Amino acid sequence: MTENYDVAVIGAGVIGTLIARSLSRYNLRVALLEKLHDVAQGTTKANSAIVHAGFDAKPGTFKAKYNVRGAAMMPELCQTLHVPYANNGALVLGFDDDDVPVLESLLERGRRNKVPGLRLIGKEELLAMEPNVNPCAVGALYAPSGGIVSPFDLAIAAAECAVANGVDFYRDFDVARINQHDTHFSIYSAAGKKRTAKLVVNAAGVHADDVAHLVGDDSFHISPRRGEYLLLDNTQAGVVNATIFQCPSDMGKGVLITPTVHHNILIGPSADDIDVKDDLSTTDPGLKGIQTTMRLSVPGYQIKDVITSFSGLRAHSNTGDFVLRPSLIDPRFIHAAGIESPGLSASPAIAAYVVKLFADVWEEELSEKTNWNPGRPKPLRIKELSREERREAIKKRPEYGRIVCRCETVSEGEIIDAIRAPAGARDMDGVKRRTRAGMGRCQAGFCGTKVLEILSRELQLPPQEITKFGAGSQILLGKTK
Numbered sequence: 406m407t408e409n410y411d412v413a414v415i416g417a418g419v420i421g422t423l424i425a426r427s428l429s430r431y432n433l434r435v436a437l438l439e440k441l442h443d444v445a446q447g448t449t450k451a452n453s454a455i456v457h458a459g460f461d462a463k464p465g466t467f468k469a470k471y472n473v474r475g476a477a478m479m480p481e482l483c484q485t486l487h488v489p490y491a492n493n494g495a496l497v498l499g500f501d502d503d504d505v506p507v508l509e510s511l512l513e514r515g516r517r518n519k520v521p522g523l524r525l526i527g528k529e530e531l532l533a534m535e536p537n538v539n540p541c542a543v544g545a546l547y548a549p550s551g552g553i554v555s556p557f558d559l560a561i562a563a564a565e566c567a568v569a570n571g572v573d574f575y576r577d578f579d580v581a582r583i584n585q586h587d588t589h590f591s592i593y594s595a596a597g598k599k600r601t602a603k604l605v606v607n608a609a610g611v612h613a614d615d616v617a618h619l620v621g622d623d624s625f626h627i628s629p630r631r632g633e634y635l636l637l638d639n640t641q642a643g644v645v646n647a648t649i650f651q652c653p654s655d656m657g658k659g660v661l662i663t664p665t666v667h668h669n670i671l672i673g674p675s676a677d678d679i680d681v682k683d684d685l686s687t688t689d690p691g692l693k694g695i696q697t698t699m700r701l702s703v704p705g706y707q708i709k710d711v712i713t714s715f716s717g718l719r720a721h722s723n724t725g726d727f728v729l730r731p732s733l734i735d736p737r738f739i740h741a742a743g744i745e746s747p748g749l750s751a752s753p754a755i756a757a758y759v760v761k762l763f764a765d766v767w768e769e770e771l772s773e774k775t776n777w778n779p780g781r782p783k784p785l786r787i788k789e790l791s792r793e794e795r796r797e798a799i800k801k802r803p804e805y806g807r808i809v810c811r812c813e814t815v816s817e818g819e820i821i822d823a824i825r826a827p828a829g830a831r832d833m834d835g836v837k838r839r840t841r842a843g844m845g846r847c848q849a850g851f852c853g854t855k856v857l858e859i860l861s862r863e864l865q866l867p868p869q870e871i872t873k874f875g876a877g878s879q880i881l882l883g884k885t886k
């Protein structure tokens with residue numbers, strides 16, 4: 406594998422992977438450098454998973470422009486990459502006279518941002534759409550173009566597509582030093598590994614300002630803003646159909662309740678500015694706060710059906726907008742930074758724009774590959790097949806007949822496929838995000854050991870070396886007998 410590249414993308418979240426996929430269309434040598442053990446282990450794994458319609462962002466900002474554009478691109482992209490997406494619509498509830506002008510101003514903002522189909526609805530229509538919403542609501546802003554997506558599936562699929570199209574993916578490559586030369590950058594990992602690239606894209610999420618500092622660029626600052634969530638079992642499916650917001654505040658879009666594409670119910674997030682960029686803890690006040698706030702929107706959801714809690718970190722930039730531009734220090738160093746919400750919704754449009762920024766700086770001929778494949782093979786999901794299709798699949802590969810995760814009906818064959826895929830799973834969380842083994846009610850209580858055995862066998866590693874999410878997260882420590 407060559408170690409000299411035309412372009413290196415730093416960070417394999419949804420932004421970096423979609424940029425790498427878009428660059429893989431051209432005859433370029435592309436490296437995707439990720440400090441963690443897998444793609445989608447940063448903010449991309451822990452967010453609300455909403456494809457926002459785009460009525461919230463301030464008109465004229467990158468956030469507004471690329472949210473609306475990205476949301477329009479999302480259905481086709483998800484179809485091409487076989488990523489779960491649903492157009493479930495969004496509602497912002499109003500509860501009293503103070504909320505009415507807020508809803509009107511969101512409507513006006515959304516119209517200026519060119520959000521399609523936005524309108525205010527009265528109580529009767531609201532309750533007909535969402536019978537479990539608090540009957541004290543006086544009305545709502547309705548955004549029919551709102552959607553939901555699986556954010557980590559999107560990043561994983563983009564990485565698979567990029568790697569299949571020739572991108573080299575390096576995990577555990579924590580970019581710690583960058584030297585600038587006339588013709589290229591030398592990029593060093595904390596462990597001393599070196600790659601060179603003529604251009605660099607900085608898509609390092611909450612650490613994008615730290616990566617910018619490596620080339621002497623301190624033009625923006627990122628602070629982490631933590632959001633905590635509760636995830637409810639799919640037994641609560643149907644409690645809401647659309648994504649239900651309350652009126653937004655200065656700290657963000659506020660607490661929401663939404664179905665996920667996998668038929669769970671998600672409530673959250675809180676919004677707390679914190680000091681430590683990797684602090685993903687959940688807190689008693691944070692989780693209690695979102696429960697109380699959510700009772701106002703949907704009083705009857707069942708808290709007994711919570712199956713897990715988690716938190717994610719918004720990459721809040723002091724510029725107030727996405728930082729999408731070449732560095733002022735060196736135009737060959739392009740920032741895709743400060744991508745807080747609606748960054749997931751905007752991600753397809755951001756990737757397209759970053760490729761344009763790249764083309765503006767790239768001095769050589771930029772030719773397209775004749776054999777570029779924009780998609781990836783559709784992953785087989787035994788749960789989604791008819792009896793006849795299952796029988797056929799099992800006849801060809803008996804591993805599809807061995808169910809490992811009973812909560813989510815995931816077979817051994819699907820786990821093997823996830824490990825063998827381009828940029829495939831290398832740890833327990835990687836298998837979980839790709840197949841859903843361990844995502845159900847028992848949270849890997851039953852299937853965990855079996856998944857570990859399969860990883861050990863497929864990767865030809867002793868079981869003690871199999872981790873939950875990379876270095877320092879070993880599961881087995883040694884023999885007891």
Ligand SMILES: Cc1cc2nc3c(=O)[nH]c(=O)nc-3n(C[C@H](O)[C@H](O)[C@H](O)COP(=O)(O)OP(=O)(O)OC[C@H]3O[C@@H](n4cnc5c(N)ncnc54)[C@H](O)[C@@H]3O)c2cc1C
Nearest residue numbers: 416418420440447448449453455580610632719748749750
């Ligand atoms: C609570 C919350 C709710 C949200 N809800 C929504 C929503 O509903 N809809 C929406 O549109 N957006 C939402 N967002 C925003 C969305 O999640 C982000 O915009 C998106 O995930 C950002 O992706 P990213 O690739 O920039 O960052 P990340 O996913 O964090 O990826 C950055 C990657 O860079 C890597 N990295 C960092 N430093 C280095 C280094 N030195 N060397 C190598 N690699 C490095 C990290 O390990 C990480 O994998 C939400 C965010 C949060 C936190």
